[in-house]
Amino acid sequence: MKExxxxxxxxxxxxxxxxxxxxxxxxxxxxxxxxxxxxKKGIHITKITGYDLPFDPEKxxxxxxxxxxxxDVQPDFGFEIEIYKKIKPGSGVGSSAASAVGSVFAMNEIxxxxxxxxxxxxxxxxxxxxxxKSEHADNIAPAIFGGFTLVKSVAPLDILQLPTPNxxxxxxxxxxxxxxxxxxxxxxPKNIPLKDAITQWSNVGSLVHALHSNDYDLLSKSLTDVVxxxxxxxxxxxxxxxxxxxxxxxxxxxxxxxxxxxxxxxxHGHKKAQNVAEAIQNVFVKxxxxxxxxxSKINTQGIKIL
Ligand code: ADP
Numbered sequence: 001m002k003e004x005x006x007x008x009x010x011x012x013x014x015x016x017x018x019x020x021x022x023x024x025x026x027x028x029x030x031x032x033x034x035x036x037x038x039x040k041k042g043i044h045i046t047k048i049t050g051y052d053l054p055f056d057p058e059k060x061x062x063x064x065x066x067x068x069x070x071x072d073v074q075p076d077f078g079f080e081i082e083i084y085k086k087i088k089p090g091s092g093v094g095s096s097a098a099s100a101v102g103s104v105f106a107m108n109e110i111x112x113x114x115x116x117x118x119x120x121x122x123x124x125x126x127x128x129x130x131x132x133k134s135e136h137a138d139n140i141a142p143a144i145f146g147g148f149t150l151v152k153s154v155a156p157l158d159i160l161q162l163p164t165p166n167x168x169x170x171x172x173x174x175x176x177x178x179x180x181x182x183x184x185x186x187x188x189p190k191n192i193p194l195k196d197a198i199t200q201w202s203n204v205g206s207l208v209h210a211l212h213s214n215d216y217d218l219l220s221k222s223l224t225d226v227v228x229x230x231x232x233x234x235x236x237x238x239x240x241x242x243x244x245x246x247x248x249x250x251x252x253x254x255x256x257x258x259x260x261x262x263x264x265x266x267x268h269g270h271k272k273a274q275n276v277a278e279a280i281q282n283v284f285v286k287x288x289x290x291x292x293x294x295x296s297k298i299n300t301q302g303i304k305i306l
Contacts, residue, residue, distance in 0.1 A: 001110050003036040005306045008102035009299050010087045011094035012170065012264045013138035016225040016255035017203035021151045023094075023142040026170060027299030031098045032084040032306065033062070035106035041078040043067050043103075050085030057081075062099035065127030069104045072123075073114070079107055089131075090181075091174050092262035097139030100127030105144065105303045117144050122157055132181055139258065146302030148211055165214045168298045169273035171251070173242060173280050174262040176290040179235050184259035187231050196226045216252060216268045223253025223266065236260050238287055242280060249279040270297070 009030035015022040031050075038044065043057040043066045057063025062081055070079070081103050087095040104123045108115050115123075121144055125135040141149035141159045152158040192200075207222035209215070233239040233256065246254045246265040250272045254265035267273040273295050284291050 003034065004106045004109055005032060005034050006102055006106050006303060007032055007306050008098040008105070008303050009143055010294075011097060011139045011142045012172070012262075013094065013142075013258040014225075014228070014255065015148070015207070015264075016223045016229070016253065017200050017207060017227075018138075018150070019225070019228045020136060020138055022148065022204070022207070023138045023151075024148045024164070024170070025142040025146050025299040025302050026093065026172070026294070026296040027301075028296035029087060029093065029172075029294050031086050031095075031102060033099075033102040033106060034082040034084075035103060035110065036080040036082075037110055038078050038080050041076070043070060043078060044080045045083065046080045047082035048085060049083070051089055053083070053085065053089065059130070060099070061096045061127035061130050062103040063127075064130045065100040065124045066103040066107060068126040069107055069115070069120075069123045073111065075111075079103075079110075088174070090178060092179070092256070092258040092260045093172060093174070094139035094143060094258065096131035097124070097128055097143050100124040100131075101140055101143040101303055103127070109305065118157055118159055120144055121159060125154075125157075143303055147298060147300040150208065162208060162211045163214075164298045164300050165211065165216065165219070165268075167269050168216075169267045169270055170294075170296050170298060171246070171265045171267065171273050171277045171280065172257060172262050172294045172296070173284060174292045174294070175237065175284070176292070177237065177261050179260045181259045184232055184235060187235070188228060189231070192227055199224070199226050219266070220252035223255060225255055229256055232256050232260060236263065237289060238284065239263065241283060245279050245283045246276050249276045251276045270295075
């Protein structure tokens with residue numbers, strides 16, 4: 001095989017209570033990429049459509065992760081990468097992770113799959129570090145493994161795949177405002193009260209149990225974040241209004257997607273998700289802030305060949 005076209009999905013990191021460890025994968029939004037083996041050694045980004053991003057492989061997350069894999073393989077050929085960007089950079093649904101994952105997934109397929117998914121996560125984290133200044137896997141892991149994932153530890157890398165209830169849908173609203181990840185990090189407290197920590201780990205535990213037991217009510221009760229959301233939600237205009245609206249229209253819960261500005265909500269079934277999306281649409285349109293809404297079933301497959 002010389003060339004491959006892939007779909008690299010958007011992802012939601014944190015999932016309310018699981019700051020920096022939990023994530024899930026979407027399927028109605030994602031980038032496409034074409035990766036091609038070439039005689040010319042090295043990594044060459046030859047085409048980018050959709051958004052203005054650097055062609056220099058050392059400045060593009062897709063290039064950085066690809067270079068990390070290439071350094072390990074040291075082949076006597078190289079790869080060309082085309083990026084058809086659909087996920088807006090900085091939207092909070094794993095734009096950089098999709099690129100970082102896409103290049104190494106496709107290269108691994110072309111090379112005959114020398115690496116497993118955890119090893120690919122490691123290479124992709126090198127790319128993600130370019131965008132966020134730290135190596136983290138909470139968007140990368142769900143993009144590679146699909147469904148819900150929990151990053152048990154980063155060093156050594158240990159990813160747990162969690163089950164996905166069979167009729168779980170996400171609605172994402174992306175207000176078109178910019179939140180710098182650095183600012184969203186700087187706003188967080190260095191220490192948290194023990195009582196908040198107890199609430200948070202009880203919610204993470206019950207959320208994981210809800211996923212295992214297909215328990216939508218428990219899932220709903222677990223989607224609460226008392227540690228990060230109270231601080232970060234201040235950066236997102238009308239966050240409380242969105243939450244009130246989605247809960248009133250039958251969503252199981254909602255929270256900030258990654259470091260925002262996107263907000264995710266989860267619903268049991270497509271119809272309820274559609275109701276939630278319509279309700280957000282009707283409310284948010286009055287704010288005069290431009291926005292996009294996506295409805296997606298939880299994608300249990302993850303990144304795939306097209
Ligand atoms: P998101 O959470 O949506 O991935 P980030 O703020 O983490 O957003 O990452 C976006 C940053 O990464 C932007 O500064 C962007 O210029 C940079 N970047 C470099 N290469 C890429 C790429 N291939 N895709 C997306 N973002 C990239």
